[in-house]
Amino acid sequence: MERLNLRVQGEATIVEVAGEIELANTPRLREILGRACEPIDNRAPQVIVEMSGVSFIDSSGVGVLVGALKRARAQGGTLVLVGCGVRVRRVFEIAGLLDALGCVESLEAALEANSVMGGTT
Amino acid sequence: MARTRITRRDPKGRQPSSLKAERDASRDIPRIDLRIPAVAEHVKIARLAAAGVASRMRFTFDEIEDIKLAVAEACNNAILHARLPDSHRVPATWPAIEISFTPHPDCLEISVADEGVLPSPELCAPRLNHAGFSSLDLPEDGLGLLLIRTLMDEVEHHAGPQTTTTVRMIKRLQPLHLLHEQRRTSPHAPQSASHVEIGPTGSAR
Numbered sequence: 103m104e105r106l107n108l109r110v111q112g113e114a115t116i117v118e119v120a121g122e123i124e125l126a127n128t129p130r131l132r133e134i135l136g137r138a139c140e141p142i143d144n145r146a147p148q149v150i151v152e153m154s155g156v157s158f159i160d161s162s163g164v165g166v167l168v169g170a171l172k173r174a175r176a177q178g179g180t181l182v183l184v185g186c187g188v189r190v191r192r193v194f195e196i197a198g199l200l201d202a203l204g205c206v207e208s209l210e211a212a213l214e215a216n217s218v219m220g221g222t223t
Numbered sequence: 224m225a226r227t228r229i230t231r232r233d234p235k236g237r238q239p240s241s242l243k244a245e246r247d248a249s250r251d252i253p254r255i256d257l258r259i260p261a262v263a264e265h266v267k268i269a270r271l272a273a274a275g276v277a278s279r280m281r282f283t284f285d286e287i288e289d290i291k292l293a294v295a296e297a298c299n300n301a302i303l304h305a306r307l308p309d310s311h312r313v314p315a316t317w318p319a320i321e322i323s324f325t326p327h328p329d330c331l332e333i334s335v336a337d338e339g340v341l342p343s344p345e346l347c348a349p350r351l352n353h354a355g356f357s358s359l360d361l362p363e364d365g366l367g368l369l370l371i372r373t374l375m376d377e378v379e380h381h382a383g384p385q386t387t388t389t390v391r392m393i394k395r396l397q398p399l400h401l402l403h404e405q406r407r408t409s410p411h412a413p414q415s416a417s418h419v420e421i422g423p424t425g426s427a428r
Binding site for chain 1: 366
């Protein structure tokens, strides 16, 4: 993976990922997403995963994203993907997870979606 | 095997050189064998090799990406289910994955063999639409074989001696006339699959 960053913007936790998500680096991604999905100040996690720089993802990467989505929702929070490329969306579609994972086009749309869905513990 | 003869000539009677070159290209590519340690960090090598072989055949960009992903998934499966080394084993005896790429005139045959056991039957489940499922029921694993079966045209896996497993996959080449029709109608299609350049991250560019 070329980039894996975590930052907080307002009430959202943004995880920026770039490069290739593959079996070799999914443990690290799982760790970062796990931290992002923890409640902050008793507020449910609102996680945005910025994926526009992701050029490759395999099933292990999809599994990590699904796991993070489950964790966020189990705590009443949200997880939104941003900027998924054509190839990434194709992998989601083959796995039957395109609707469940979804993907919005921009960070602004993701922040808007998070504020609409909200989430409290 | 029946041979299809395709001739397209310009007014001066010359056969387009690109058409003839594409038809003959796959016959000049030898079988490529690759042996890598069953370690996740080396799967990228298998993907690059797959892209290298496929790009010399007349696969499209998307088909090459499909092949790369299928090979990666087969290697991942081998790594996850391979015999774990004993704690005292030195790296020189690490379990290995053996991959072979065999170009044929009408397809690319790929086999991935490991020292593991077959995946459990539930990992071979057909694709489901999870849109109506509770998020807590969404699958986190077992998607690898589903991807392979969808991306490749033929897939079979079988157990060999000493708990080895081999996954054999085939990706068929599109008929030439269909490929050229796609290129003719799509201004953004690449002119030749053999000219795909592999970047440092292993992605075609």
